[in-house]
Amino acid sequence: MLDLLISGIVYGGIITLGAIGLTLMSDILGFFNFAYGEYFALGAYGTLMLTGVFNSSSTFKGLTFGWSMVASVFISAIITIAIILLIDFIFFRPLRKRGVTPLFMALASLGVSFVIRAAINIIWGPKVRYYSNAIQLSREMPFGIHITNEEIVILVSTFSLVILVYLFLKNTRIGKSMRAVSNNELLAKVCGINTEVVIVWTWILSGVLAAIAGTFYGIRVQLRPIMGWEFLIPLFVAVIMGGIGNFWGAMVSGMIIGISEELITGLVQNLLNSMNITADVSVYKPAVAFILVVLILLLKPYGLFGRKEA
Amino acid sequence: MGEKNKKLLEVRRIRAGYGVQDVLFGVSVSVDEGEVVSIFGPNGAGKSTLLKTIAGVVRIKSGEILFKGIRIDKLSPQSIVKNGLGWVPQENNIFPRMTVRENLEMGGFTLKDDLEERMEEVFSIFPQLREKLNQPAGSLSGGQRQMLAVGRGLMVRPELLLLDEPTAGLAPNLVHMMLEKVGEITRQFRSSVLLVTQTLDALRFSRRGYLLASGEIKYEDTTDSLLNNEEVKKLYFGGITVS
Amino acid sequence: MDFLAERKRSMINYLSSYLVMASIYAIMALALNMQWGFTGLMNFGIGAFYMVGAYTSAILTVGPTEEHLGGFGLPILIGILCAALMAGLIAYLISFPALKLRGGPFAIALLAIQETIFLVVKNESWLTNGVWGIRGIPRPFFNLVDPTNYSFIFLLVVAVCLIGVYFGVETAVRSPWGRVLRGIREDEILTEMSGKDCTKYRRQSFVFSSMIMGIAGALYVHYTGFVSPQVFSPLMSTFIIWLMVMVGGTGNNRGVILGAFLIWAIWVGSDFITDMVPASIATRIGFIRMLFVGLILGVTVLLRPQGIMRERLFSLKIFAEEEIS
Numbered sequence: 090m091l092d093l094l095i096s097g098i099v100y101g102g103i104i105t106l107g108a109i110g111l112t113l114m115s116d117i118l119g120f121f122n123f124a125y126g127e128y129f130a131l132g133a134y135g136t137l138m139l140t141g142v143f144n145s146s147s148t149f150k151g152l153t154f155g156w157s158m159v160a161s162v163f164i165s166a167i168i169t170i171a172i173i174l175l176i177d178f179i180f181f182r183p184l185r186k187r188g189v190t191p192l193f194m195a196l197a198s199l200g201v202s203f204v205i206r207a208a209i210n211i212i213w214g215p216k217v218r219y220y221s222n223a224i225q226l227s228r229e230m231p232f233g234i235h236i237t238n239e240e241i242v243i244l245v246s247t248f249s250l251v252i253l254v255y256l257f258l259k260n261t262r263i264g265k266s267m268r269a270v271s272n273n274e275l276l277a278k279v280c281g282i283n284t285e286v287v288i289v290w291t292w293i294l295s296g297v298l299a300a301i302a303g304t305f306y307g308i309r310v311q312l313r314p315i316m317g318w319e320f321l322i323p324l325f326v327a328v329i330m331g332g333i334g335n336f337w338g339a340m341v342s343g344m345i346i347g348i349s350e351e352l353i354t355g356l357v358q359n360l361l362n363s364m365n366i367t368a369d370v371s372v373y374k375p376a377v378a379f380i381l382v383v384l385i386l387l388l389k390p391y392g393l394f395g396r397k398e399a
Numbered sequence: 400m401g402e403k404n405k406k407l408l409e410v411r412r413i414r415a416g417y418g419v420q421d422v423l424f425g426v427s428v429s430v431d432e433g434e435v436v437s438i439f440g441p442n443g444a445g446k447s448t449l450l451k452t453i454a455g456v457v458r459i460k461s462g463e464i465l466f467k468g469i470r471i472d473k474l475s476p477q478s479i480v481k482n483g484l485g486w487v488p489q490e491n492n493i494f495p496r497m498t499v500r501e502n503l504e505m506g507g508f509t510l511k512d513d514l515e516e517r518m519e520e521v522f523s524i525f526p527q528l529r530e531k532l533n534q535p536a537g538s539l540s541g542g543q544r545q546m547l548a549v550g551r552g553l554m555v556r557p558e559l560l561l562l563d564e565p566t567a568g569l570a571p572n573l574v575h576m577m578l579e580k581v582g583e584i585t586r587q588f589r590s591s592v593l594l595v596t597q598t599l600d601a602l603r604f605s606r607r608g609y610l611l612a613s614g615e616i617k618y619e620d621t622t623d624s625l626l627n628n629e630e631v632k633k634l635y636f637g638g639i640t641v642s
Numbered sequence: 643m644d645f646l647a648e649r650k651r652s653m654i655n656y657l658s659s660y661l662v663m664a665s666i667y668a669i670m671a672l673a674l675n676m677q678w679g680f681t682g683l684m685n686f687g688i689g690a691f692y693m694v695g696a697y698t699s700a701i702l703t704v705g706p707t708e709e710h711l712g713g714f715g716l717p718i719l720i721g722i723l724c725a726a727l728m729a730g731l732i733a734y735l736i737s738f739p740a741l742k743l744r745g746g747p748f749a750i751a752l753l754a755i756q757e758t759i760f761l762v763v764k765n766e767s768w769l770t771n772g773v774w775g776i777r778g779i780p781r782p783f784f785n786l787v788d789p790t791n792y793s794f795i796f797l798l799v800v801a802v803c804l805i806g807v808y809f810g811v812e813t814a815v816r817s818p819w820g821r822v823l824r825g826i827r828e829d830e831i832l833t834e835m836s837g838k839d840c841t842k843y844r845r846q847s848f849v850f851s852s853m854i855m856g857i858a859g860a861l862y863v864h865y866t867g868f869v870s871p872q873v874f875s876p877l878m879s880t881f882i883i884w885l886m887v888m889v890g891g892t893g894n895n896r897g898v899i900l901g902a903f904l905i906w907a908i909w910v911g912s913d914f915i916t917d918m919v920p921a922s923i924a925t926r927i928g929f930i931r932m933l934f935v936g937l938i939l940g941v942t943v944l945l946r947p948q949g950i951m952r953e954r955l956f957s958l959k960i961f962a963e964e965e966i967s
Contacts, residue, residue: 121746123686183944192684192745196884197943199686203881204936210929265497269505272494278476279454279486280551281509318876322757325750372761379754383739 092235093355094348099240099309101347102247106302107320108327108339109254110295116271116334117291120194123321124176125299127205128169130317132300133307134209135165137218151238153221154308162304170296176201177292202318210314218312243305250301251340254294258336263290271334322375323350326382349381350374406465407432407591408453408484408559413462413472415452422448424614425462428593430559435585435592437602437622440611446595447489449611450561453593454486455479466559481509485557489564489595492548495537499528502536502547506554521550524580524587542573549580556588563595578604602626651790658793660910662865665800666858668902671886672811672895673854679893680815681847682827684745687752688855689879690759694732695725695856696874697763700776700863707778710771718782722860729856732759733849741844756880764871775870779863796865803861804899807854812895814850823847877932882909885935889942909935 111125139161140154148155180201184194225237258264263286269277270287278284306316323346330345331338354377358370408430416422422445430436438446451457453464455476464472471479480486494502503521507514522529525546531539536547545565552560565581566574582604585592594601602608602622610618610631618631625631670692677683699721706713716724740751763770770776783795814820825833826840834840863869873879882905890901912931 115746121750180940180944192682193943195684195746195749196888197940199881199884200936200939200943203877204933204940207929207932207936211926211933214926265501265504266508268497268501269494269508272496273491275456275476276488276492276494277505279456279480279488280505281477281480281555282505283477319757322750322754325747326754329747329750369765372765373758375754376758376761379751379758382754383751 090355091232093351095234095236095240096355097348097351098344099236099243099347100351101344102244103302103305103309104320104323104327104347105340105343106247106250106298106305107324108331108343109251109336110298110302111324112328112331112334112336112339113267113271114291114295115328117267117274117287118181118194120191120198121325123195123198124201124205125198125295126317126319126321126324127202127209128173128296128299128317129303129306129320129324130209130312130314131169131172131205132162132165132303133312133316134213134303135168135300136161136304136307137213137220137312139164140220148221148223151226152242153223153225153239158220158304158308162301165304166297166300169300170293173292173296174289177288206314206318209317213312213314215314218307220307220312239308243309246301247305250298254298255336257294263287267291267294319375323347323378326378330382330385346378346381350377353377406430407434407467408593409463409465410449410453411463411465413452413459413464415448415457415459417457421460422614423452423459426611426614426616428609428616428619430591430593432558432591433585433589434607435581435594435605437594437596437605437608438611439596439602439608440617442597444611445614446611447563450486450488450563450593450595454484454561456486480555480557483555483558484561485552485555485559485590486561487548487552487563487565489567493536493539493544493551496535498533499536499539499547500532502551503528503554506551509555517554517556520556520587521553524553524583525550542569542577545569545573545577546580549577549584553584553588553590557590559591559593560584561593561595564597565594566596566598566601574598574600599626655790655793656910658797660906662793662797662800663910664903664906665797665804666861666865667883667886667906668804668899669800669807669858669861670855670883671890671898671902672807673851673858674883674887675893675895675898676811676815676847676851676854678887679898680820680827681823681844683844683848684749685752686749686880686884687754687756688883689874689876690752690756691729691733691852691855692859692862692879693756693759693763693871693874695729695859696863696869697770697776697859698728698856699725699860700779700869701770703780703864704776704778709774710767710776711769712776718780718864721864722857725856725860726853727856729859730849730853733852734845737845737848741841741848756876760871760874763874770871773871775868776863777868779867779869781864781867800861800865803857807857808895808899811854815895819843819846877935882935885939885942888939905935905938908938 107125107129111122114125115121136158140157143157143161145155145157147157180197181194184197189197225239227235227237230236258268266277266282266287267290269280269282270284274284277287303316306320327339327342327346331340331342351374354370354374361368361370406429408428410426410428412425412427413423414421414425426445426449428436428438428449438449440446448457452459452472453466455471455474455478459472462472463470466479466482466484469482471482471484474482476486494505497505500518503518504514507517510517527543528546528550531543536544539547545568549562549565552562562581566577569577578601581592581594584590592605594605596602602625605622608620608622608625609616610625618625618628620628670688674685674688677685677688699718701711702714702716702724703718703721704712705715736755740748740755743751764772766772767774781792781796782799784792787795815823822833822838822843825838826843830840862873883902886901886905887898888901889905890899891897909931912927912934
């Protein structure tokens with residue numbers, strides 16, 4: 090049971106990274122970007138490609154990856170951002186200038202998601218991929234918890250990243266201008282803030298988070314072309330639950346969803362197993378997130394933490 | 400000819416509105432350097448819209464807006480603020496989840512290095528803000544919020560400040576205080592102010608006034624004359640006499 | 643001579659099967675048009691209702707089998723009717739929470755519903771035979787002709803359905819009920835103030851159009867005789883129909899039918915390209931098509947977002963906002 094909790098926390102951390110990026114993007118860009126899941130996938134596959142390029146078999150002690158992974162993640166993030174910005178420039182920006190409604194932008198982003206997913210399928214094929222064939226060793230921790238070294242790395246990195254992003258938003262000029270636009274876009278313009286610059290930085294920040302989250306997911310689970318599409322649901326649910334644009338909301342919701350998905354499916358699975366019913370409950374994980382958000386929205390239409398005050 | 404060039408702001412016969420619905424029908428106003436000018440009138444007259452067109456937030460459909468002799472009606476709000484024109488909207492005029500200090504920082508976003516100095520100037524007008532420096536703006540009281548909103552606009556030391564009903568929703572004693580501050584602003588910052596108001600009090604702080612109703616300027620005169628104009632009083636102030 | 647005749651025959655068969663699928667998609671497009679074009683519901687999970695209709699009719703009409711739930715052997719017409727009812731029921735149930743949402747969250751909710759239903763169909767083999775699918779689904783009038791000519795018979799069937807749906811939807815949309823719907827789409831607050839219960843109208847539209855989607859799904863299985871979850875990928879059961887509606891003309895029923903036939907022609911046409919490419923790329927051809935289709939959507943959206951045929955009944959304000967800056 091405790092293992093499920095840890096598993097959920099790690100998974101929740103990955104969702105949180107993505108959710109923070111998505112909540113900022115949804116708020117500042119003003120629409121739900123269905124292609125965001127694909128940025129997540131791009132990051133993962135980008136790292137895959139680059140580790141292949143580096144082709145180094147050296148690993149850190151106790152881990153299944155080495156410096157080549159670290160370098161690859163960074164470069165993959167840069168490539169992912171470049172692609173995101175390109176898509177914005179060619180596609181979203183003209184639409185934005187034309188003043189199309191958010192609904193329409195969402196629909197357009199759906200198209201983008203299909204294009205990227207198709208490209209991933211074409212380039213890497215439908216088979217499942219892994220960063221490394223080595224088995225991730227789990228170690229014994231106090232309280233009888235089992236956790237792999239990889240999961241520890243993911244947890245620590247996630248935690249650090251969240252803090253970094255928070256500091257970035259709180260203290261840097263760009264971070265503050267992003268928050269200003271999120272709080273009150275019109276007033277931000279009136280203060281002389283260039284919203285196009287803010288938008289570019291939003292893409293950059295959320296792109297970095299998506300790419301890293303994707304890689305972490307790849308390390309922890311696997312890579313499949315559909316991974317982006319599947320991850321959309323927990324991500325969006327986290328954003329809606331936490332309130333659009335709400336940094337802490339996204340973080341807390343991400344953790345809640347991650348933990349719930351693991352715990353609930355794990356417990357139901359145990360229950361079914363004990364009743365000798367064979368069924369694989371883990372496939373229904375996305376449904377858990379979905380049911381959660383329906384329940385919460387029924388009670389609190391603006392998410393757990395609400396949006397902005399007047 | 401020399402007189403005309405001295406006008407800080409000139410709005411000439413503008414038509415503007417939202418979508419197909421027009422709100423302003425050929426409105427002309429002007430503000431000189433060092434003046435405080437009021438725009439008053441009933442609800443829905445288009446007063447806020449007028450300020451919005453000047454600030455570049457709403458596009459005009461015809462006419463011209465000149466600021467310091469240059470046409471600004473096609474510029475973006477970001478460019479306009481860099482030219483020395485500040486706008487304080489009536490609602491949604493602060494960044495609620497940012498601290499008081501951050502709000503002022505945003506107000507001074509375009510400043511190169513005078514940030515601290517300018518903040519001190521704002522504190523000299525609104526000392527209460529200094530105490531609330533690290534509080535989220537959304538947690539301030541109504542009066543404090545208004546002060547912050549105006550303070551935000553002052554950070555760039557605008558030559559012309561557009562104030563949209565700065566006293567709206569304030570308790571009477573705060574109304575008076577705010578209006579006095581407006582006077583201080585013009586003296587200390589040497590800003591001109593274009594003030595939209597519905598209260599009589601504000602009129603008294605300005606030299607000239609325009610009566611805007613149904614999207615048209617009905618009267619334009621010095622405030623003394625306006626306040627003594629029976630027609631104006633009857634129609635728009637419900638017969639409240641001014642002492 | 644024989645060779646040419648045979649070639650001609652296979653071309654005609656190809657054509658008729660294209661027409662059948664395009665018509666089925668056209669029915670879906672009409673239903674989506676009602677939801678999005680006329681009611682403003684951005685449903686990214688229409689595949690769910692298509693799938694529910696398909697499987698309901700399949701399960702109810704198929705003969706006895708041990709692989710999954712079945713053996714009812716009901717007539718096809720009953721199957722189609724029940725497909726509509728089932729799809730409508732599910733739409734009705736989810737409408738209660740879902741219609742409280744707007745825009746993006748609504749789209750996501752429906753997307754999640756589609757994913758969930760897909761998971762259920764794929765995994766609950768006792769019901770649906772999982773990924774192995776359901777075979778032997780009866781086809782209307784199948785015994786009347788030589789199997790190779792069956793497409794023509796079914797084409798008649800589906801054409802009748804398409805015409806029926808078209809007139810049904812047109813009537814609904816031009817009726818007083820339809821006017822209220824469009825009023826809700828354009829300005830909900832105003833419509834609410836004139837005393838109309840907006841949620842009720844939206845629910846009615848949602849359920850009605852979902853039922854049509856169920857019928858389309860049922861028609862599909864009674865044409866192919868076989869169904870499996872893979873058929874209902876988001877691409878083939880949701881996105882491609884959105885494309886048809888957008889390209890053909892949102893809010894214009896004839897337009898979306900045109901869009902359906904056009905997009906499906908492009909899709910099927912790309913099959914010929916498969917024959918011409920080397921084998922290594924051919925396996926990925928499905929995704930190359932997806933890429934291509936996505937790009938078409940992108941171009942359409944950039945150049946002509948309202949589609950080929952404009953809506954004639956009302957100005958479509960879904961696309962542009964009014965105040966600038």
